[in-house]
Amino acid sequence: MEQREKIALTGASGYIGNNLLQKLTGYSDVIALSRNGDDRENSEHVEWRSCDLYSLDSAEKGLEGADYAVYLVHSMMPSAKLTQAKFEDMDLILADNFARAAKKNGVKQIIYMSGIIPQDTEELSRHLKSRLEVEKVLGAYGTPVTTIRAGLIVGPKGSSFPILTKLVKRLPAMLLPKWTRTKTHPIALKDVLTALKTSIGNKRLSGKSIDVGGPEVMSYKEMMQQTAEVMGRSTRTMDVPFMTVTLSRLWVSLITQSPKDIAYPLIESLKHPMVAQEENMDDEISYGQTPFKEAAQFALEEEKKEEEKKSKSSSSKKSDVSDVRSVQRILLPEGKDADWAGDYYMKWLAGLARPFLKVESDANRVSRFSLAGWKKPIMELTYAPDRSSSNRALYRITGGTFSKMTEGSKGRIEFRQIPGTQECIIAIHEYQPSLPWLIYRLTQANVHIAVMYLYKRHLLYLIDKKEEHQQDGPVKRVVHMN
Incomplete structure (x- = not known):
């Protein structure tokens, strides 16, 4: 057959x-x-x-x-x-x-x-x-x-x-x-x-x-x-x-x-x-x-x-999982990729929130976020090298007091470059916050959106700065020769 x-x-x-x-x-x-x-x-x-x-x-x-x-x-x-x-x-x-x-x-x-x-x-x-x-x-x-x-x-x-x-x-x-x-x-x-x-x-x-x-x-x-x-x-x-x-x-x-x-x-x-x-x-x-x-x-x-x-028929069952999906689109500087965007984000955030937030990253790209005065990290992100590449960087949410960690938790954040462009998607999937839902909606959820907006603006600043440098370069050389 x-x-x-x-x-x-x-x-x-x-x-x-x-x-x-x-x-x-x-x-x-x-x-x-x-x-x-x-x-x-x-x-x-x-x-x-x-x-x-x-x-x-x-x-x-x-x-x-x-x-x-x-x-x-x-x-x-x-x-x-x-x-x-x-x-x-x-x-x-x-x-x-x-x-x-x-x-x-x-x-x-x-x-x-x-x-x-x-x-x-x-x-x-x-x-x-x-x-x-x-x-x-x-x-x-x-x-x-x-x-x-x-x-x-x-x-x-x-x-x-x-x-x-x-x-x-x-x-x-x-x-x-x-x-x-x-x-x-x-x-x-x-x-x-x-x-x-x-x-x-x-x-x-x-x-x-x-x-x-x-x-x-x-x-x-x-x-x-x-x-x-x-x-x-x-x-x-x-x-x-x-x-x-x-x-x-x-x-x-x-x-x-x-x-x-x-x-x-x-x-x-x-x-x-x-x-x-x-x-x-x-x-x-x-x-x-x-x-x-x-x-x-x-x-x-x-x-x-x-x-x-x-x-x-009976009504379909609704999921009672309090999960979050958050997706934002950013523009990367020329020559940079999604893997760079993920690594740079951790370093940028450490500088942005100092001294209220401390970000520590080790050689394996495990990043721990801690609030001032708190011993335990509020969030832990672990880079997944086996599932990452230059155009997609995956970090699993592996701990932190702000995360509800259960058996089989799949919370993650990824940086994904759109093929053929300098656009990049930053997405959080299946994240379950440990804060009571109403408090989370009013605080942490809004903070995340604000941080993503600032990161987007920062990258646009880097792009503009690089373009200005490229435009000014030839002018400076001409003046020097004269």
Whole structure:
């Protein structure tokens, strides 16, 4: 018998992933990756694995044995009890770990689900900038990437289409601002699934970014009107020249009760025409055949079934772990890397906080932070040479009175350079403070943000100082010769 290829599928329990999973098992074995994969039962052609893509170790284990990998991850919601981070910085960490893990495991191809990128990329929204940045990072370590770029995906769950349906359902009349006349290229979920499936192992599409779209190019206003018809509702609309995108995102979030972490970035992107561009389209996968109304009808019926299932099933368990994820982006001086940034940070902090804070580092790069008058260190960071390199420095949180150390503690801080740039991500993961949560939020959490801001400003000062020196150098030499 011919051996079935293995496909690692991220977000396998999510909106697109769960539907794609059903399509893939007919001809391949699937490694289904999910945060709670261990709670799922394996089947003949599906192996569930718990995978936390914020951890490089976990990502590498998750992709073991995979021939191909499908990347459907998008981090727009908080991922810890306290998340101090922009979604684009969290997305970058997830993509970087995935790309590194794919390279280590010899994955032949990454298939990435992204959004349509407008021709004018100078003023992209944060959401689309992040999608483009993730695409570049996924391919930064040599694994070929096939990117499927779609506009609004019409299907149950998801993000954009459910927001649109809630607006139609809850408002008998709508004042429509300018962005609702922006053109987009909706595509049915089943057509997106076909494009993703067809791309896997397709050498002709390897290394390409492909736009996909349905048979109609429409405005958001037209989609709202057609969705209302499918629902059997009579919704009056009126075009208005006012209501900015900033005001609209608040309005949409309030009406639909969508988390602002999701609604805000999506609404900010609506100013861009999200239409598939002919030069980026492929005859085999780009042209979806499902009309908008048909796709909307199917999505609404599936949503109704999902709501009925939820009402019958018990609520999901929530984690009671009081953990912290904090991510900041800095700019490194030319010629410096992430390993330098980590080592320099320890020395810089020792000078910044003197005499209130003492920082001692030994030859093994174990750093202990002590408050004046305290014998015991409040924090201990241990450099992990086996998991570090010039572009990634990892320090494990190994002790200190400000840390809650339990069996299997995974608290860590890492300095990670963005491939091909002088930008660096400083991230704290799975840190559990020992201070009472309210006190921590009011004190230590704010101090950390302030320190990161000062470190960022200090590095910018070093960059400016070096540039001034380079500019002044030739002038001084000319004066000396005269």
